[in-house]
Structure formats: C-alpha cells, structure tokens
Amino acid sequence: MDFSVVSDVVVACPHRISPYLKEEVEALGYDIVESFKTGVRIRGSLMDCIRLNLNLRTATQVRYSLHSFRAERPDDIYNLAAKIPWEEIFSPHEKFSVQNSAEHFTLNNTMFINLRVKDAVADRFRSKGLGRPDSGSDAAGVVIHLHWRDDHAELFLDTSGSVISRHGYRRIPGKAPMQESLAAAVVMATQWDRMSPFINPMCGSGTLAIEAALIASGRKPGLIHRDYAFCHLLGYPAEFLDQEREKLKGAILEKEMPLIIASDIRNGAVEDARENARNAGVEHLIQFECADFRMSDIPPQAGVIVLNPEYGERMGELSELENTYKEIGDFFKKRCAGHKGFVFTGNLDLAKKIGLKPSRRIEFFSAQLDCRLLQFELYQGSRKVKNPAEESPSGE
Numbered sequence: 580m581d582f583s584v585v586s587d588v589v590v591a592c593p594h595r596i597s598p599y600l601k602e603e604v605e606a607l608g609y610d611i612v613e614s615f616k617t618g619v620r621i622r623g624s625l626m627d628c629i630r631l632n633l634n635l636r637t638a639t640q641v642r643y644s645l646h647s648f649r650a651e652r653p654d655d656i657y658n659l660a661a662k663i664p665w666e667e668i669f670s671p672h673e674k675f676s677v678q679n680s681a682e683h684f685t686l687n688n689t690m691f692i693n694l695r696v697k698d699a700v701a702d703r704f705r706s707k708g709l710g711r712p713d714s715g716s717d718a719a720g721v722v723i724h725l726h727w728r729d730d731h732a733e734l735f736l737d738t739s740g741s742v743i744s745r746h747g748y749r750r751i752p753g754k755a756p757m758q759e760s761l762a763a764a765v766v767m768a769t770q771w772d773r774m775s776p777f778i779n780p781m782c783g784s785g786t787l788a789i790e791a792a793l794i795a796s797g798r799k800p801g802l803i804h805r806d807y808a809f810c811h812l813l814g815y816p817a818e819f820l821d822q823e824r825e826k827l828k829g830a831i832l833e834k835e836m837p838l839i840i841a842s843d844i845r846n847g848a849v850e851d852a853r854e855n856a857r858n859a860g861v862e863h864l865i866q867f868e869c870a871d872f873r874m875s876d877i878p879p880q881a882g883v884i885v886l887n888p889e890y891g892e893r894m895g896e897l898s899e900l901e902n903t904y905k906e907i908g909d910f911f912k913k914r915c916a917g918h919k920g921f922v923f924t925g926n927l928d929l930a931k932k933i934g935l936k937p938s939r940r941i942e943f944f945s946a947q948l949d950c951r952l953l954q955f956e957l958y959q960g961s962r963k964v965k966n967p968a969e970e971s972p973s974g975e
C-alpha cells in the first residue's frame with residue numbers, strides 16, 4: 580500500500596469536542612474541507628494519518644477514505660467492498676475487524692452490515708487464491724470502517740484502531756474519571772495561557788492537571804500511546820513513525836514551566852493521580868496535595884482554577900453535594916479573587932447552588948450526559964456580569 584497517496588481523511592471526536600479538534604488540526608497545517616458534529620474532513624495521505632494519530636489530543640480516530648459511493652441496499656456495500664484490492668492493503672496473516680457508523684432504513688441491526696463487509700473482504704482474498712484472514716470484533720489488527728447514511732456510503736481504513744482519545748497514561752482510572760480527550764478540550768476551553776498557574780482541586784485521577792502539564796510542556800499523546808492500526812498495513816513505514824516520534828521528543832519544553840497544582844481530599848486519589856502523571860512523564864511538573872478544596876493552596880499570581888465535583892449520577896449523595904456546590908461558590912468568593920474559576924458539571928441544578936453568575940457556559944458531553952463548563956470571573960469586590968450565552972459547538 581502506498582502511504583503517500585492523498586485521499587479524504589476524516590478525523591473523528593466525541594460530541595461537542597469538534598471546535599477544539601478543528602483548532603488542533605489547523606495548527607498542524609491542514610485545511611478543513613468539512614466540519615461536522617463529531618469530526619472534521621481534510622485531505623491527506625496515510626503518512627499524514629500517522630502524524631495526526633501521534634499529535635491529536637482531542638480525536639478518537641483518524642480514518643483514511645478508500646472509496647465513497649452510492650449504496651441503496653446492503654448488497655451494494657458488499658459488491659463495492661469486494662472490488663477493493665484488500666490483498667494490496669493487508670496480508671491474509673493479519674487479523675481484521677469491521678466497525679461502522681451506519682444508519683440506514685434497510686438495517687435492523689448494524690452488526691449485519693459489518694458481516695457483509697467481512698464476507699466481501701474474505702471473498703476477495705479467496706478469489707485471489709489467498710487464505711481468509713481471521714476477523715474479530717475488537718479493534719485489534721487492521722480496522723475497516725463503514726459510514727452509511729441515506730444513500731451515501733464510504734469505506735475507510737481506521738488508522739487508529741483502539742481509540743486515541745485514551746492517551747495511554749491512565750492505568751489507574753479512579754472514580755468517575757474524565758476521558759483524556761475531554762480533559763484536553765476542557766483545558767483548551769479555559770483559554771489558559773500555559774504560563775500562569777493551573778489549579779485543579781478535586782483532581783481525582785488527575786486527568787485535568789495531567790493534560791494541562793502535557794499541553795504546557797508540548798508533550799503529544801503519540802509519545803505514550805503505542806498501538807496503532809496503521810502498523811498492520813502493508814508498506815507501513817516504521818522508520819517514518821520513529822522519525823515522527825523523535826520530532827515529538829525534540830519539541831518537549833522543560834524550561835519556565837507554569838505552576839500546576841492537583842489536590843484531592845482522598846489520599847488514594849492523590850497517589851493514583853501521581854502514578855498517572857508519572858506514566859505520562861509529567862509527575863515533576865505537578866505539585867500534588869491531599870487537601871479539602873476549601874483548604875487547597877491558591878497562589879497569589881492570577882491563574883485558572885478548575886473543579887470537577889461529583890454530580891450525583893455516579894457518586895455522591897445529592898443533599899451533600901448541594902452543600903459542596905454552595906461551598907465552591909464561597910471558596911471562589913473568599914479565596915480565589917483575581918483568578919478565573921471554572922466548574923465542570925453534569926448537574927445544572929447543583930450548579931445553581933454555587934450562587935455566582937457564570938460569565939461563560941460551554942457545552943460538553945461526558946459519559947452521554949449533557950455537561951457544562953461554567954466560567955466565573957472572580958473579581959476583587961463585586962462586579963455585574965451580563966446574562967451569558969450558551970456556547971455550543973457549531974452545528975448544534
């Protein structure tokens with residue numbers, strides 16, 4: 580397979596993350612051809628897919644388009660898939676899987692269309708006198724992705740395989756952890772300048788503080804994440820991957836790093852966060868503390884303070900939490916004047932207990948829940964804030 584051939588590339592991300600993904604993709608020098616709720620389309624080769632996989636913090640998958648076509652019935656998908664020269668794309672000794680983002684009136688169960696694509700691939704190998712490659716349902720080995728909406732179908736090579744929204748450092752997930760790509764998007768949404776302090780009380784497994792440290796020091800996910808589906812394709816240029824990783828290592832910044840503090844009331848959480856930070860290579864950039872948020876260390880230099888309290892879906896009792904949210908408001912007023920305060924929550928009723936008017940409400944999703952990142956301007960003395968608009972990602 581020629582890794583330099585340019586085609587369409589769709590970079591996928593979770594709902595409401597696409598503005599941050601777009602920013603990252605553009606910063607890497609790519610023009611956006613199309614933006615949608617769960618990703619962006621650009622032009623690029625498989626070499627570009629390698630770069631995108633290594634560099635993007637907010638993406639879930641990088642998909643390289645093999646063919647885009649009209650399909651009215653499952654048989655149209657089978658017929659087209661059987662014409663693709665799979666034997667030039669991967670060896671019959673590789674395992675492969677098929678995944679889809681298909682919604683079509685002919686499908687009761689989208690697993691059925693995966694099986695049709697699998698049959699087409701196996702029949703193609705057989706017709707060339709080759710053995711049938713093993714297939715499975717997990718994203719190990721080569722991953723084929725089918726998109727099918729209305730009468731438009733597109734077959735992709737998913738070059739990521741296991742989702743790259745997991746950045747690979749969190750071997751200890753902790754209670755109610757935030758997905759790493761979401762935490763990176765939240766740090767981007769705070770518009771933190773990467774020089775002033777970043778304070779993360781209620782840090783849990785440390786995801787927000789770790790993503791902040793990774794961003795400030797220019798460390799990209801590809802330095803940690805190892806297993807990509809593109810490694811299973813014929814013609815995969817291993818030396819190019821090595822060179823790109825060397826470039827990432829060379830781009831790490833260590834001088835004049837900002838103060839980053841992560842604290843939690845549970846000692847176990849702090850130890851987990853420390854271990855996760857060690858895996859991410861940023862333990863030395865974060866100051867860890869076991870503390871109740873009300874007592875946590877707040878430096879005098881103005882910075883960003885981000886709290887992700889429980890919101891009663893998975894942990895914590897609601898009445899206790901009402902008090903916690905009220906105390907977050909008191910903490911902001913009494914101890915955080917001059918800083919920018921943020922609360923990430925999936926419970927908007929609890930958020931009202933904070934008792935301060937947010938200056939921004941930024942929409943996110945976490946674990947299928949409608950969430951907000953609320954920003955509070957913590958002025959010395961009082962100052963009126965106009966009614967904030969909901970900031971929703973474009974297209975919603």
Ligand SMILES: C[S@@+](CC[C@H](N)C(=O)[O-])C[C@H]1O[C@@H](n2cnc3c(N)ncnc32)[C@H](O)[C@@H]1O
Pocket residue numbers: 752753754755756757758780781782783784785786787842843844845848870871872873887888889890
């Ligand atoms: C939803 S979890 C945070 C998850 C975190 N963002 C992550 O990615 O792992 C909330 C955390 O707040 C901590 N917490 C609860 N009450 C606290 C308090 N009064 N002071 C400090 N931390 C507290 C809990 O121990 C828990 O780890």
